[in-house]
Amino acid sequence: MRILLGLTFFSMIASIYSVFIYAPTEQIMGHVQRIFYFHMGTVWVATIAFIMVFISSIQYLRKESRRWDKLAYSSAELGVLFITLTIITGSIWAKPVWGTWWTWDPQLTTTFILWILYIVYMILRSAAGDDAKKAKFAAVFGIIAFLDLPLVYISARMMRGISPVVFGPGGGGIAPEMMIALLVTLLAFTLLFIVLLKQRIDIEDLKDRISSIRLEEGI
Numbered sequence: 657m658r659i660l661l662g663l664t665f666f667s668m669i670a671s672i673y674s675v676f677i678y679a680p681t682e683q684i685m686g687h688v689q690r691i692f693y694f695h696m697g698t699v700w701v702a703t704i705a706f707i708m709v710f711i712s713s714i715q716y717l718r719k720e721s722r723r724w725d726k727l728a729y730s731s732a733e734l735g736v737l738f739i740t741l742t743i744i745t746g747s748i749w750a751k752p753v754w755g756t757w758w759t760w761d762p763q764l765t766t767t768f769i770l771w772i773l774y775i776v777y778m779i780l781r782s783a784a785g786d787d788a789k790k791a792k793f794a795a796v797f798g799i800i801a802f803l804d805l806p807l808v809y810i811s812a813r814m815m816r817g818i819s820p821v822v823f824g825p826g827g828g829g830i831a832p833e834m835m836i837a838l839l840v841t842l843l844a845f846t847l848l849f850i851v852l853l854k855q856r857i858d859i860e861d862l863k864d865r866i867s868s869i870r871l872e873e874g875i
Contacts (some may be wrong), residue, residue: 657854664851667844671697672733674837689863693743693838698738698791705735710802710851713795722864724734725791728798729781730856734849736774743771758839762811766804773801786867 675693684691712728715721746764747757758764779796784790830838 660847660851661853664844667840667847671837671841671844674840677835679837680831685753686748690747691745693841694748694836697740697841698745701740701845702735702738704846705731705738706712706770706802706805709735709774709777709798713798716795717792717799720788720792725795726857726860728795729778731766732774732777732798732862733856734852736771736778738768738849739771739774743767760798763808766808766811770801770804770808773804774798777801780793802806845854 671693675690678694690693694799700787702802708731709728712724712731750759777794780797780831781791781794784794
């Protein structure tokens with residue numbers, strides 16, 4: 657764990673250096689464009705988190721293992737955190753560049769729906785407690801909620817709004833130095849997600865042990 661924490665710390669330092677010093681200033685948007693790197697980092701982590709919820713929920717329904725249930729719940733919590741940061745950083749970036757904090761274009765709308773869906777999942781799973789039947793219902797909802805994730809990426813390309821497309825067909829692309837800064841930032845955010853996920857699962861493990869002790873002692 658110490659090695660992982662060390663790698664995360666140094667990758668974060670490298671990310672900050674890459675974003676604010678190494679990467680060139682974007683000619684049109686200026687320095688405000690630098691939030692792009694952190695915005696993409698939150699998008700990346702939220703995507704990983706929701707994919708993990710999807711896979712873990714399927715595995716929980718198949719094997720009925722508490723381990724998969726904890727992984728799904730913990731991933732959802734972090735996914736909601738990072739998709740919230742995605743919305744916030746996107747709004748901060750949009751205001752000076754496009755003149756608005758928010759617009760109901762297809763990508764932003766589907767992202768907002770994704771945010772709501774996983775908040776609902778967390779409420780359902782939290783309310784389920786130790787009830788396996790209710791936990792399975794939450795898992796089914798987690799699988800259904802994932803269906804909105806591909807819509808977010810499809811909407812960015814098929815139904816263009818103010819959100820820019822950088823990668824893939826129709827994308828504007830970025831300078832090589834910017835790409836390096838982005839990759840370093842994505843690595844840093846990935847390591848941060850792993851650290852936070854492990855800590856979150858450890859909390860769930862502790863809750864399980866406390867519940868087990870209380871059950872044994874009849875509390």
